[in-house]
Amino acid sequence: MGLGRPCTGFRKVNLVAIVILSRGKCGLSTCTTRYLVAMAVADLLVIVVEVILYQIKFHYFLGSFLDITPVCSVIEVMKYGTTDCSVWFTVTFTFDRFIAICCQKLKTKYCTEKIATVVLKTTGDFFYLKNVPRYFIQEPREIIDNVPRFCAYKDSYFTDPGWVGFDWFDMILTPFIPFAVILLLNTLTVRHILVASRVRKGLRGQGRGENYSDPEMESRRRSKVLLFTLSGSFVLLWMPLVVWVISYQITGSGTNFNDAGWIFDNIIFLLRNFNCCTNSFIYAVTQSNFREQVISAVKYPVISVLQFINKAVP
Template identity: 75%
Template sequence: MGAEYFNVEKILYVIIAVIGVPVNFVAIVILSRGKCGLSTCTTRYLVGMAAADLQVIVTEVILYQINYHYFPVCFLNITPVCIVLRVLSRIAVNCSVWFTVTFTFDRFVAICCQKLKTKYCTGKTAAMVLATTGVLFCLKNSPLYFTYGPRAIIDNVPWFCYPKPSYFTDPGWVAFDWLDIALTPFLPFAVILLLNALTVRHILVASRVRKRLRGQSKEENRSDPEMESRRRSVVLLFTLSGSFILLWLTNVAEFIYYQVTGIGTEGNKAEIIFAYVGYLLRNFSCCTNTFIYAATQSKFREQVISAVKYVFASVLRFITHH
């Protein structure tokens, strides 16, 4: 059962890489042009999320998972290189998760905090929040470089990187590990669920008040541009955050199970596969946002169609002239 799963996993990680790299690159290019009808701050958060997802695909999926499955011994497994890739992968995953949190908070402010909206929901603030978040996670993960050591030394060359035994016993490193787990993904889960619940509550209250006021002014049959704009914003917010929670849920459940039962995955094939499926789904979450944009944002979809038509037309012109 285990061997069959890992044979399938090898193929799935290649599929994730083949999908994840182009779709995130397309999202970055199209969103950066600013022609999708989104505000500047929303656009910057979505570009930041796509860039972080692309980094996860490169560092975690291509350079680690695919390398592990298809090239078990290559220069990427030399200990110093391996350690740098592990640190970069952790930074990318942290940024991918927390950029989703910052976007959720931005939409919460835009929908529920009208007085704060004009000051906070700006392109400048979005750029500052994303840059600060990225720098903080670079600093937070830097100590990880010193937690790994080589698994073997062959001809004076250290190979592979595994956590040192002190990482699991030293109180400082144990605390660091718990902080890392709390920051990704438990605190993001709690924050996203709380913000979405508050957003839903605000929308329900505001909708009832707005319908009552419009009813009193006898405008029931007229369209409501503000509510339509808010609806599109809410659909984008809930689909992005909902996708994140669903695809991370298996990974979180596996960790909770391990902590509650105290049972590791050593020797238990079902638990090993469950843990690896959690990581697989977590990495797959870095492929979904572009499809969500296309499904929920008509102008983004139009830009994608235009880009595809342009590429096909260019290829056709090249073929016909040669």
């Protein structure tokens, strides 16, 4: 059960992030908080479904009720649905920050808690519905005591034009479009920030060496650090998979269980799953208010016990 402890730790970290962000005391806007909470929830679901229900079950609980064909077909749908949501919630957050930083006229209308809720709900509903057909591409690998066991892709999935088109559509939606959109939005955001910083420094006399405290620039700096760290982590950890998919489609060659390519394939998907475990650490590293809330949450039970002891002991 070597994988169990890390997964338990990642679940706890994501749960802590969800609780702290939901309290709204991290100095972030309600809109930003809503996106970050949604991303943390999606990441937690990826860990539960992809790692626990799929990977650990495959290695340690083979033959359990989770391997009944209808059950593992549902897990297949959930696996792709949660991964898509985790990726596209990052895209929606990046777009929201792009609007907030670069489009001041749209900011007041778009960057609201109501709009964020609608965007996140629409995105989640769409991607779970998009993956429902995956339930029907599975067939039993074995029939044991009249119970269909295990899941295997139907042969028609690899040859039928409809399923081939669905597979391409799925790959384009995740990860190619998110990859391109995040890179584009970040490039435009960096360009806008650099131009705005030069203009603002000139207006405030920074160009002449005068030191002024600029709350607006400090707020932009914090938003920039959070945005680029989250989206940069996504790009770096998903890049090997993007390269692998392109290479596979060009060469059409697979890997065997006994060659180095199979190990490389597993590392690629490990990095993809790891992307869903890093966001909570990024909050802690980049956001001082988040760290303060974590420290307060850790101190609270200790302080409560000490206060109880002080009252109990005369």
